Amino acid sequence: MPIQAPPQNAPTTESVTPLAKAIFDNAIDGLITIDDQGIIESFNPACEKIFGYEAFEIVGHNIRVLMPEPYHSEHDGYLEHYKTTGKARIIGTSGREVSGQRKDGTIFPLDLSISRFEHDGRQHFCGIIRDISQHKQREKELRDSESRIRSLVTSTVDGLITINASGQIDTFNPACEKIFGYSAAELAGKNIRVLMPEPYHSEHDGYLENYQRTGQAHIIGTSGREVRGRRKDGSEFPMDLSISRYELDDGVYFCGIIRDITKAKAAEDSRQQLMQRLMESNTELERFAYVASHDMQEPIRMVANFSEILVNEYQAQLDADGREFLEIINSSAIRLQDMVHDLLQYARLGRESLSFGEVNLEEQLEHVKINLSELIRDSGVEIYNAPLPVVSGSSVQLLRLLQNLIANAIKYQPANAHPVIRITCDPQDNYWRIAVSDNGIGISSDFVTQVFEPFRRLHTWDAIKGTGLGLAVCRKIVESHDGQIWANSSPGNGSTFYFTLPKTRERPPQ
Incomplete structure (x- = not known):
């Protein structure tokens, strides 16, 4: 409601001493005095700041104007009850939290202390007021923060334990209860050693004392160290442990984040065993392929040679069907001979001991041109390369x-194409990316990832001769050099084969 002008006979503070006035005017807390009718007699600058009124606006008016409901309606009755009975609920108390109402109508929390005094034969009351809005807001923020932290501690899938400087357990969240089999109540105040098998159990207190004396830490401040824990039933298990140190008013604390890695370790052990069996199987398969292809060379060579002799010297004695069958035998033997040769080369990649050194790829390219000189000449291919x-x-x-x-x-x-091959090199951060591009027939995107599989052919042998092992050999070579190989292609637009090689080698070849 709007404030009316104060009555002409409103009391003033002119009679107070200069010291009292200085205290009144400069106090940090709000000071209000009222008479026994609830009429405001004085209103210091701190009150002006708190409520938004200036003193001249409020002096001479009932204190109710500064009160929201229900205090506004009840105040006069309360004051009358006090004067009649002498019973007080607030007067004489210190630091009671109530609500005030500012000039703009906003309601806020305040801390109120009221005392009674007599002057000129009448009762007066002095209120000391402190706006606690910011304090209440900080309390709310703190409660909200604590609530979020409690929720996080309670709901996190990782175990969380806090201990004091003596190693006594202070916090033990539900995830820890599940991991260790203890309830939080069982371990409250117990030494953290109870969760440790030997030798950690015996060494922990000494380690903690040494850390507090010297500041030297082996685990504190580190992340993800694998240690062993002990459950309530006595069983031991592997766990991942991270520890941090923090300080509160009452001392130093340590927080441990724990993850049970029993299943992960079992899965890793199983994976290692499978990898070992796979390596043994691959080694055996490579050995078999090598031995088989090596031992097959001679009989296949005999078939090819003798079928060729039959074609050259005895075909006149055969009818047309016989000559055709003989040609099929001879071409199949030659094809099989090529396959066995390539299979032997492929198998050797897994058996030969590699000698690594500096290799100039530009020089190697020149050797390739010499080796393929007849094919290059017959095809008319042009080969361009970057450095x-x-x-x-x-x-x-x-x-x-x-x-x-x-x-x-x-x-x-x-057919009748003018083949062009371009070889480029693109330096990356830690490796070279080399590309071999052509303007050939291309590969369907459905098959581009399959071309590196052994014996994978996209055309018949009669259409394009080959064994289907050339690109499989390429992949094996690149992988043995810690690189990757892949292709981009589409039908009619040629193909680009990419492979990477490390710029530096940090480990010897396997």
Whole structure:
């Protein structure tokens, strides 16, 4: 409601001493005095700041104007009851929290202390007021923060334990209860050693004392260290532990984040066993492929040679069907001979001991051109290359890699085409990315990832000769050099084969 002008006979503070007036005017807390009718007699500058009124607006008016409901309606009755009975609920008390109402109508929390005094034969009351809005807001923020932290501690899937400087457990969240089998109540105040098997159990207190004396830590401040824990039933298990240190008013505390890695360790052990069995199986398979292909060479060579003799010397004695059958036998034997040769080369990649050194890829490319000179001449292919780097690797294998990719690019060309091959090198942060591009027939996107599989052919042998092992050999060579190989292609638009080689080698080849 609007404030009316104060009556002309409103009391003033002119009679107070200069010291009292100085205190009144400069007090940090709000000071209000009222008479026994609730009429405001004085209103200091701190009150002006708190309520938004200036003193001249409020002096001479009932104190109710500064009160929201229900205090506004009840105040006069309360004051009358006090004067009649002498019973007080607030007067004489210190620091009671109530609500006030500012000039703009906003309601806020305040801390109120009221005392009674007599002057000129009448009762007067002095109120000391402190706006606690910010304090209440900070309390709310603190409660909200504590609530969020409690919710996080309660709901996190990782175990969380806090201990004091003596190693006594202070916090033990539900995830820890599930991990260790203890309830939080069982472990409250107990030493953290109860969760540790030997030798950690015996050494922990000494370690904690040494840390507090010297500041030297082995685990505190580190993340993800694997240690062992002990459950309530006595069983031990592997766990991932991170520990941090923090300080509160009552001392130093340590917080441990715990993750039970029993299943992860079991899965890792199983994976390692599977990998070992797979390696043994691959080794055995490579050995078998090597031995089989090696031992098959001679009988296949005999079949090819004798079928060729039959074709050359005895075909006149055969009818047309016989000559056709003989040609099929001879061509099949030659094809099988090529397959066994390539299979032997593929199997050798897993058996040969690699000698790594500096390899100049530009020099290797020149060797490839010499090796494929007849194919290059007959096809009319043009080969362009950007400067190629010196890398660490096997000169024999990297020569074979380039030779297979270039021969492949020449082979898969449309009829009457003018083949062009471009070789580029793109330096990356830690590796070289080399590309071999052609303008050949291309590969469907459905099959582009399959071309590196052994014996994978996208055309019949009669259409384009080959064994289907050339690109599989390329992949094996690149992987043995810690690189990757892939292709981009589409039908009619040629193909680009990419492979990467590390700029530096941090470990010896496997």
